[in-house]
Amino acid sequence: MIEINKVSKWYGDFQVLTDCSTSVAKGEVVVVCGPSGSGKSTLIKCVNGLEPFQSGSISVEGTSVGDAKTDLPKLRAKVGMVFQNFELFPHLSITENLCLAQEKVLGRSHAEAMEKGLKLLDRVGLKAQAAKFPGQLSGGQQQRVAIARALAMDPIAMLFDEPTSALDPEMVNEVLDVMVQLAKEGMTMMCVTHEMGFARKVANRVIFMDRGAIVEDAAKDDFFGQPRSERAQTFLSKILHH
Amino acid sequence: MSRFLGIDWQLIADNHEILLGGLQYSLTLTASSMAVGIVLGCLLALARLSSITPLRLFAAGYVNLFRSIPLVLVIFWFYFLLPFFGFKLGPDKSVFITFAIFEAAYYCEIIRAGIQSISKGQVGAAQALGLTYAQSMRYIILPQALRNMLPLLLTQTVVLFQDTSLVTIIGIKDFMGANVVVASNNGALKEMYTFAALAYFCVCFPLSMLLKKLHKRIAVIR
Ligand SMILES: Nc1ncnc2c1ncn2[C@@H]1O[C@H](COP(=O)(O)OP(=O)(O)OP(=O)(O)O)[C@@H](O)[C@H]1O
Ligand SMILES: [Mg+2]
Numbered sequence: 001m002i003e004i005n006k007v008s009k010w011y012g013d014f015q016v017l018t019d020c021s022t023s024v025a026k027g028e029v030v031v032v033c034g035p036s037g038s039g040k041s042t043l044i045k046c047v048n049g050l051e052p053f054q055s056g057s058i059s060v061e062g063t064s065v066g067d068a069k070t071d072l073p074k075l076r077a078k079v080g081m082v083f084q085n086f087e088l089f090p091h092l093s094i095t096e097n098l099c100l101a102q103e104k105v106l107g108r109s110h111a112e113a114m115e116k117g118l119k120l121l122d123r124v125g126l127k128a129q130a131a132k133f134p135g136q137l138s139g140g141q142q143q144r145v146a147i148a149r150a151l152a153m154d155p156i157a158m159l160f161d162e163p164t165s166a167l168d169p170e171m172v173n174e175v176l177d178v179m180v181q182l183a184k185e186g187m188t189m190m191c192v193t194h195e196m197g198f199a200r201k202v203a204n205r206v207i208f209m210d211r212g213a214i215v216e217d218a219a220k221d222d223f224f225g226q227p228r229s230e231r232a233q234t235f236l237s238k239i240l241h242h
Numbered sequence: 243m244s245r246f247l248g249i250d251w252q253l254i255a256d257n258h259e260i261l262l263g264g265l266q267y268s269l270t271l272t273a274s275s276m277a278v279g280i281v282l283g284c285l286l287a288l289a290r291l292s293s294i295t296p297l298r299l300f301a302a303g304y305v306n307l308f309r310s311i312p313l314v315l316v317i318f319w320f321y322f323l324l325p326f327f328g329f330k331l332g333p334d335k336s337v338f339i340t341f342a343i344f345e346a347a348y349y350c351e352i353i354r355a356g357i358q359s360i361s362k363g364q365v366g367a368a369q370a371l372g373l374t375y376a377q378s379m380r381y382i383i384l385p386q387a388l389r390n391m392l393p394l395l396l397t398q399t400v401v402l403f404q405d406t407s408l409v410t411i412i413g414i415k416d417f418m419g420a421n422v423v424v425a426s427n428n429g430a431l432k433e434m435y436t437f438a439a440l441a442y443f444c445v446c447f448p449l450s451m452l453l454k455k456l457h458k459r460i461a462v463i464r
Binding site for chain 2: 077083088
């Protein structure tokens with residue numbers, strides 16, 4: 001469903017991504033990990049065109065992301081994204097956060113959008129918070145709302161960029177639980193995360209990035225069993241012993 | 243008995259109609275130029291931040307031009323020179339247009355700073371949901387920028403209110419103009435100008451203080 005083919009990207013002289021190729025099939029859960037600054041966020045933002053890239057190609061369900069003729073807003077509406085810092089809209093209430101794009105982008109009526117929004121809010125366990133504003137919720141709650149907001153668009157795939165790394169430790173699980181549930185329901189997911197417990201539980205494949213390149217792209221059991229690259233081994237032993 | 247602070251309050255009371263009329267004119271001019279000025283300022287700010295070079299250059303030129311020439315000159319320009327080009331607007335319309343387009347330059351810079359203070363992540367989140375550039379601005383970025391900048395926008399409006407007194411020089415009876423009329427009709431220059439100063443101060447000073455506090459509060463909440 002997501003095909004990434006020899007993608008390279010530069011910031012001026014600095015090469016952030018070098019010849020990255022991988023793919024995510026329908027219903028597959030792929031975890032992307034790697035040291036800080038290795039280009040994980042950049043790669044995942046290239047998938048929905050939030051970051052442009054200079055060479056290579058990415059296609060989502062056959063639509064080329066880099067193509068100048070592609071209607072990017074339309075493509076983005078089909079791909080959900082969850083950010084490290086939640087990025088709820090602080091001036092809008094939780095329900096408004098959930099409804100805005102449904103109404104303005106998908107053209108749903110307010111009643112329809114509300115119904116969908118409240119259903120998803122209930123699903124992430126936050127129905128009681130509907131009338132509040134983002135600032136009144138904890139980090140974990142905000143992130144769950146952000147997931148619900150993305151799901152409200154009926155996405156064909158979900159992208160996660162370190163969804164739990166800005167959270168206090170005691171809130172990590174409430175967000176991971178929602179993600180695990182989603183994975184089990186067959187959602188296509190590409191997740192940048194260092195939560196190896198999550199990867200073990202639901203990932204089909206694990207991608208390891210270092211210095212802008214995909215160093216390892218392996219089935220989960222192979223990756224945790226015996227990563228081929230030394231750098232992936234060192235990285236794994238570091239985060240697993242923490 | 244009616245003298246206090248060196249002002250003959252009986253004189254004020256006797257002329258309260260013209261003075262209140264003047265005050266109403268000043269407030270109306272302030273409010274209407276503020277409304278139009280902020281809308282124009284938003285458009286200019288978007289143009290200044292646009293990726294389209296001609297638009298950006300135009301907006302930069304506009305802002306720099308109006309911030310570099312005295313307001314009196316713009317008032318004269320619109321009032322005295324436009325009729326030569328075939329636009330007969332009359333004093334009221336011409337000062338309204340003057341203030342709206344002049345203040346837009348100042349509002350623009352405040353709004354631009356407001357837009358730039360919103361994190362890139364908010365833009366990313368809006369776009370990731372499929373909102374177009376225009377929609378992200380309209381529903382996500384501008385509302386937050388305007389809310390954060392509200393105290394500064396209103397502070398600028400207090401300055402605008404004071405500046406509207408300049409219309410007196412083309413014979414308009416705004417609050418200042420009304421004072422001038424009462425002063426010359428009654429030979430009470432010293433009294434009426436003291437009164438006018440006192441009145442402007444009593445409106446503007448508390449408002450400025452209040453807005454300063456509000457600005458600090460909003461900065462803390464953020
Ligand atoms: N706008 C930019 N201009 C220049 N360099 C940038 C820019 N954005 C990111 N970079 C650089 O690109 C590299 C990759 O950044 P990226 O955010 O993709 O890394 P990451 O793997 O997500 O790291 P982290 O785990 O810290 O989130 C980093 O070295 C970063 O400094
Ligand atoms: Mg990152």
